[in-house]
Amino acid sequence: MAYAYYLSFRPHEQELAAAEAAALVPGIALSGPLARAPVAVNVRRAAHVALCARVLAEGASFSQVLAQLEALSPKAHDFAIEVRKVPPKPDLHSVQAAVLLADRMSGAPRLSHPAEQYVLLARKDWFIFGRILSRYDRGWTVHEHKPHTFSNALPARLARAMVNLVARPGDRVVDPCCGVGTILLEAAGMGMVAVGFDLNKKMTSPALANLRHFGLRGLVCAGDARDAAGSFDAVVVDPPYGHTSRRASDLYPELLANAVRLAPRISIVTAEPLEDLLTEAGYHLTARARWTKGQLVRHVYAGRLAGEEG
Ligand SMILES: C[S@@+](CC[C@H](N)C(=O)[O-])C[C@H]1O[C@@H](n2cnc3c(N)ncnc32)[C@H](O)[C@@H]1O
Numbered sequence: 001m002a003y004a005y006y007l008s009f010r011p012h013e014q015e016l017a018a019a020e021a022a023a024l025v026p027g028i029a030l031s032g033p034l035a036r037a038p039v040a041v042n043v044r045r046a047a048h049v050a051l052c053a054r055v056l057a058e059g060a061s062f063s064q065v066l067a068q069l070e071a072l073s074p075k076a077h078d079f080a081i082e083v084r085k086v087p088p089k090p091d092l093h094s095v096q097a098a099v100l101l102a103d104r105m106s107g108a109p110r111l112s113h114p115a116e117q118y119v120l121l122a123r124k125d126w127f128i129f130g131r132i133l134s135r136y137d138r139g140w141t142v143h144e145h146k147p148h149t150f151s152n153a154l155p156a157r158l159a160r161a162m163v164n165l166v167a168r169p170g171d172r173v174v175d176p177c178c179g180v181g182t183i184l185l186e187a188a189g190m191g192m193v194a195v196g197f198d199l200n201k202k203m204t205s206p207a208l209a210n211l212r213h214f215g216l217r218g219l220v221c222a223g224d225a226r227d228a229a230g231s232f233d234a235v236v237v238d239p240p241y242g243h244t245s246r247r248a249s250d251l252y253p254e255l256l257a258n259a260v261r262l263a264p265r266i267s268i269v270t271a272e273p274l275e276d277l278l279t280e281a282g283y284h285l286t287a288r289a290r291w292t293k294g295q296l297v298r299h300v301y302a303g304r305l306a307g308e309e310g
C-alpha cells in the first residue's frame with residue numbers, strides 16, 4: 001500500500017514544510033509539494049501537510065490513471081473528487097478531469113457532505129489519484145487572532161511547525177522565552193502540556209489570557225530561561241534576536257546549557273546560524289530550515305541529545 005501527501009506552503013516556508021513532513025511521516029519521499037510514503041499518518045495537526053491519501057492509481061500521464069481506474073472500478077457510495085494541480089502544471093481542465101474520474105467509479109458523486117473524498121494530484125509528469133484519509137485542521141489560523149500580541153510574536157503557523165518537529169500529543173513542551181505564548185497556544189492546541197517562562201513579568205498575564213481565550217490550559221511563570229527548571233519532553237523556543245536589545249547571542253550558550261537539562265529534544269528559531277552552538281551543547285541536529293520574510297532570515301533547527309531515540 002502506498003500513500004500520497006500534499007504539502008501546502010508559500011515559497012519562504014518550503015524548507016520548514018519539508019522538515020515538518022519528514023518529522024511527521026516516517027519514510028516520506030518529497031518532490032516539491034507532492035510526497036509519497038509507505039505509511040498513512042493522520043495529518044490533522046500539521047502546519048504544512050495538507051492531506052494524506054491512499055493511492056489508488058498513479059502514472060506519468062492522466063490517461064494512465066484513467067486506465068488503471070477503469071480496471072479497478074473503485075466502489076464508493078457517494079463521493080467528491082478534487083483536483084490539485086502543482087507546478088509544473090499539466091494542461092488539464094479540473095472539472096472535466098473530475099468528471100472523467102467519476103465516470104470510472106461506482107456510486108454517485110455528491111459535492112456537499114460526501115461520504116468519501118478523493119483527490120487527483122496532478123503535475124505535468126506525475127498524476128496520483130487516491131482516497132483522502134486525513135486533512136490538516138488549520139488550527140493555527142484561529143490562534144493568529146489571539147487577543148494579546150506584540151511585534152516580536154512568532155507567526156502561529158511557524159510556531160506549529162516548530163512544535164511538530166520535536167513533539168507529539170501528550171508530550172510536555174516548555175518554551176523558556178514564551179512572550180505572549182504563540183508556541184504555547186500551538187502546543188496546547190495539539191494536546192500537549194504547555195509550560196512557559198519569560199524574563200519579562202509583563203508577559204505572563206497576556207500569555208495566560210491568550211491560552212484561556214481559546215479554552216486551553218497551560219502554566220506560565222516569570223523566570224529566566226537560563227535557570228528555568230522542570231522535566232519536559234521538548235524545548236520549543238524563539239529566544240530574543242538582539243535586534244532591539246543587547247546582542248542576544250550572549251544569551252544563547254547559557255540558554256542551551258539549561259535546555260539540555262530541561263528536555264532531550266529542542267526546536268529553536270534564531271536570526272543567525274546556530275549549528276555550532278547546538279552541537280557544542282550536545283545536540284544531534286535532526287532538521288534545519290531557513291524561513292525568510294523580507295530582510296529577516298530565520299533559522300529553524302530541531303535536535304535531540306545524543307543517545308535519545310527519534
Ligand atoms: C522573540 S520574543 C518571543 C516571542 C514569542 N515566541 C511569542 O510569539 O510571543 C523573546 C522573548 O524572550 C524574553 N526573554 C528575553 N531574555 C530572556 C531570558 N533570559 N529568559 C526568559 N525570557 C527572556 C523576552 O521578554 C521576549 O518575550
